[in-house]
Amino acid sequence: MAVDAIKLRRSVRKYEEKEVTDGDLEQVLDAARYAASWANKQGWHIVVAKNAGTRAKVSEAIEGNPGARAVGQAPVLLAVCMDPEASGDMNGKPYYMTDAGILMDHLMLAAADLGLGTVFIGAFDEEKVRPILGVPGKFRIVGLTPLGHPAKMPGERPRNELGDIVHRETW
């Protein structure tokens, strides 16, 4: 997979009603377990919400976010929750956000490899989502993603050229 999934993945914000098979869902979730984390702390939990009522409530709680409607449309919602204490920190760098990002990327790439869509939704009021998903207070809800069959695949978003971002030997 690797490079194909990396290059073909898009943030999908329109989904078909079609179900995600249990096998595909488990494959996506299992890929997450292999994500790298600071000192292998694995301070993560994933809430899997399929219930349409729950998804509708989350969609409403994050209203205004470009991904809000997709949460109601796609048959599965995944919420990546991190325990900052368990994830640890070093030299003033808390690692839970980094670890959550890697975990989410594993989920998104595994989904893309199966022809499924995702979109990392990071901009929302955690305290509105927390009671809906029953996430305990010590966990940060870092990201949400719908998981489903894309109704529309967006085009490739612009990317910086290597020459603009890579500094060989020294900056």
Ligand SMILES: Cc1cc2nc3c(=O)[nH]c(=O)nc-3n(C[C@H](O)[C@H](O)[C@H](O)COP(=O)(O)O)c2cc1C
């Ligand atoms: C940390 C993070 C937070 C994001 N938050 C949101 C969000 O709240 N809502 C949304 O619709 N997209 C969100 N995105 C998706 C980005 O807008 C998207 O990845 C970017 O425009 C590049 O497009 P692509 O993913 O199709 O390559 C987020 C992405 C990342 C990595």
